[in-house]
Amino acid sequence: MKPGILFIAMAALALGVLASDRVEANWWGGPDVNQRIFGHSINIGDDAATGNSTIIQTGLAKGKPGRAQITASLVRTTEFVFNPGGDCPEGFPLESQLISFAWGETYNDGSLLAGNAAAVPGQVVCLDLEQTALVAELSGRITGGAGRFRGASGDWHIVDAVVPIDTSITTAKLMVDFD
Numbered sequence: 001m002k003p004g005i006l007f008i009a010m011a012a013l014a015l016g017v018l019a020s021d022r023v024e025a026n027w028w029g030g031p032d033v034n035q036r037i038f039g040h041s042i043n044i045g046d047d048a049a050t051g052n053s054t055i056i057q058t059g060l061a062k063g064k065p066g067r068a069q070i071t072a073s074l075v076r077t078t079e080f081v082f083n084p085g086g087d088c089p090e091g092f093p094l095e096s097q098l099i100s101f102a103w104g105e106t107y108n109d110g111s112l113l114a115g116n117a118a119a120v121p122g123q124v125v126c127l128d129l130e131q132t133a134l135v136a137e138l139s140g141r142i143t144g145g146a147g148r149f150r151g152a153s154g155d156w157h158i159v160d161a162v163v164p165i166d167t168s169i170t171t172a173k174l175m176v177d178f179d
Helices: 001-017
Strands: 033-047 052-063 070-079 094-107 112-118 124-127 131-148 156-164 169-178
Touching: 033 156, 052 094, 052 124, 052 169, 094 131
Parallel strands: none
Antiparallel strands: 033 052, 033 169, 052 070, 070 094, 094 112, 094 124, 112 131, 124 131, 131 156, 156 169
């Protein structure tokens, strides 16, 4: 094949990929976003009228597809209920129901990615008996994006979310699979 034809074919392929208005799953498999998060959680208040607590979280996400600043808002029931064998992992028998969770990432190139979760059975925040650490495993839907995530949709999952009670430090792992 002549070099000029090969160049034109490659340029057309690149243009087709870059002009796509949807984020597509990567051909190499695995989650499209696979990041470790490190940041802080701040309880901004307990609402006696609703019985809910609102927590703001902010931090940095590193991994695939790049570095991002992440901000989230988590609303949960204020009371923890003793429920061994419930939806919490072993060693965390106290659970609080998730009311809502919304998050957004801002990448270094200005791209945005956002997701949320609604209150569904099994979405809980868990506390150990000594009340020294909170853990959570949450899932939801991608609600939008901008830049390289324009038109994004799919499912997200946060695992290994840990908040020691005596600090505001939060660590977690975020995974996203685009539709």
